[in-house]
Amino acid sequence: MARKRSWIVALLVELGAWLKNIHVVFTNGGHGEEYVNKDAVYPYVLAVKRICAEMARAFKDDAVEVVAAPAVGGVALEQWVAYALSKMTGRQVLGVYVEKPRHSLCKAKKGEQIPYTLVLEIPSSNGNQTVKPVTVRGVLLPEQELIIEDGSRVVFGRGYADLVKGRRVLVAEDVLNTGGTVEKTVNAVEDAGGRVVGVTAVFNRGGVTAEKLGVPVLDAMVDVQMENWPQGECPLCAQDVPIHTGIGHGKQFLAQKEAAAKAAARSAS
Numbered sequence: 491m492a493r494k495r496s497w498i499v500a501l502l503v504e505l506g507a508w509l510k511n512i513h514v515v516f517t518n519g520g521h522g523e524e525y526v527n528k529d530a531v532y533p534y535v536l537a538v539k540r541i542c543a544e545m546a547r548a549f550k551d552d553a554v555e556v557v558a559a560p561a562v563g564g565v566a567l568e569q570w571v572a573y574a575l576s577k578m579t580g581r582q583v584l585g586v587y588v589e590k591p592r593h594s595l596c597k598a599k600k601g602e603q604i605p606y607t608l609v610l611e612i613p614s615s616n617g618n619q620t621v622k623p624v625t626v627r628g629v630l631l632p633e634q635e636l637i638i639e640d641g642s643r644v645v646f647g648r649g650y651a652d653l654v655k656g657r658r659v660l661v662a663e664d665v666l667n668t669g670g671t672v673e674k675t676v677n678a679v680e681d682a683g684g685r686v687v688g689v690t691a692v693f694n695r696g697g698v699t700a701e702k703l704g705v706p707v708l709d710a711m712v713d714v715q716m717e718n719w720p721q722g723e724c725p726l727c728a729q730d731v732p733i734h735t736g737i738g739h740g741k742q743f744l745a746q747k748e749a750a751a752k753a754a755a756r757s758a759s
């Protein structure tokens with residue numbers, strides 16, 4: 491489904507959603523020269539509407555009945571893609587979203603305060619058996635609730651599972667990195683008894699494929715492979731190019747570097 495969608499590229503660059511020729515630190519610690527800032531698009535509703543119409547067009551003959559996307563960013567996408575499909579087909583196409591399940595551990599009543607202690611056993615990052623218990627203490631104020639979010643999956647809440655059941659569903663997402671969130675969304679659609687007809691995305695920057703997601707079609711508006719140099723192998727660091735601190739983990743990276751330099755200076759003196 492590769493088509494020239496250069497106007498979308500131009501639009502994303504214009505809105506500051508696709509930053510080029512910068513020195514960025516990614517969440518995974520790697521360095522790069524480009525960055526996708528999807529949050530920069532959503533306030534510009536006319537741009538969102540245009541992009542979503544393009545996303546919808548590829549699926550207008552697939553008898554899509556529901557568009558589903560992961561919250562939070564995907565909420566705008568499912569609305570506009572479903573709107574465009576409704577306009578194009580003359581049928582009502584529904585828009586719904588999935589979210590991480592939330593569990594209430596405890597709620598303080600009116601006029602009540604509940605002190606709590608949580609002991610978290612966090613496995614070490616190298617995956618061996620040792621765990622590092624962390625104790626968190628706090629007080630629930632009146633009418634406050636202690637809620638944990640389960641990030642391992644997403645679900646349809648708010649009665650949306652009933653809307654998906656037995657229907658043909660298009661899954662929409664803004665940025666595909668590993669495709670993990672979309673995979674969870676596809677699973678949620680299937681768990682709710684819906685049938686995924688395809689996935690549409692704005693950015694595919696991880697080389698994600700339809701096969702990997704286990705869906706019939708994946709259509710991304712922009713396919714791009716971005717450099718992600720391991721720290722220490724970054725050519726921009728070698729050239730002392732300043733790190734962008736407004737996005738990604740640039741600020742944290744510089745703070746760590748400064749702390750390390752201070753520690754080194756202390757041990758040298």
Ligand SMILES: [Zn+2]
Pocket residue numbers: 513521522724725726727728
């Ligand atoms: Zn670097």
